[in-house]
Amino acid sequence: MSERFDFYKCNLCGTIIQVFHRGDGELVCCGKPMEYLQPHKQEEEKQEKHVPVKINNKIQVGSELHPMTEEHHIEFIEIISEDKKELSVKFLDNNDIPQMNLNSFEPKHAIEYCNLHGLWENKDL
Ligand SMILES: [Fe+2]
Numbered sequence: 490m491s492e493r494f495d496f497y498k499c500n501l502c503g504t505i506i507q508v509f510h511r512g513d514g515e516l517v518c519c520g521k522p523m524e525y526l527q528p529h530k531q532e533e534e535k536q537e538k539h540v541p542v543k544i545n546n547k548i549q550v551g552s553e554l555h556p557m558t559e560e561h562h563i564e565f566i567e568i569i570s571e572d573k574k575e576l577s578v579k580f581l582d583n584n585d586i587p588q589m590n591l592n593s594f595e596p597k598h599a600i601e602y603c604n605l606h607g608l609w610e611n612k613d614l
Contacts, residue, residue, distance in 0.1 A: 491516060494569065494576075496600075496608055497523035505602070528600060528610035539609040541566060541599035543591075548614070550587035550601045561605050563587040568596035 491497070491508040498505045499518035506516070506523070516523040531540045538551025550563050557563065562583040568591070569576050577596075579589040587601070600610045 493573070496526040496528075496602075498526055499523050526608045528608040529606070530610065534609075539601065539603055539606060541601050541609065541611045541614075543596075543599075543614045546591050548589045548591065548596065548599050550603075550609075555587050555601075555603065557581070557583050557585060557587060559583050562603070564602045564604055567600045568594075569598040569600075570594045571597035 490511070490513050492511050493508055495508045496505060497508070497516050499521070501519035501521060504518050505526070529539065534540055538553045538555045540552075541548050541550055542552050548566055548568055550566060555563050563581050565578055565580045566587065566589045567576065567578045568589065575594045577589075577593065581587060596614055598610065598612045599614055600608060602608050
């Protein structure tokens with residue numbers, strides 16, 4: 490059973506999807522069930538800089554910036570409003586700074602995806 494805003498990944502082809510409308514069916518890709526991606530939280534942070542933080546008018550990945558190299562980088566940052574009616578995503582290349590400007594709404598929840606360390610979230614921006 491999927492819930493709105495859940496992320497799932499296919500461990501065979503690498504496809505990542507996000508649910509916008511919940512349903513009871515099993516999500517399948519390449520003939521196999523997709524893996525639910527459980528976001529990591531602040532408590533799991535060690536050396537890596539992954540938890541999204543709000544600094545002035547930006548969301549930044551890590552209180553110290555996460556690395557952005559070809560081998561290890563942030564693929565996207567997503568923000569969601571407190572009423573869950575607004576969502577915005579910024580996709581990043583490995584030479585971008587892992588930050589997102591806040592323009593249209595004030596987010597309560599931010600999520601980012603690191604190609605090596607998976608999903609990380611901050612639900613209390
Ligand atoms: Fe990472």
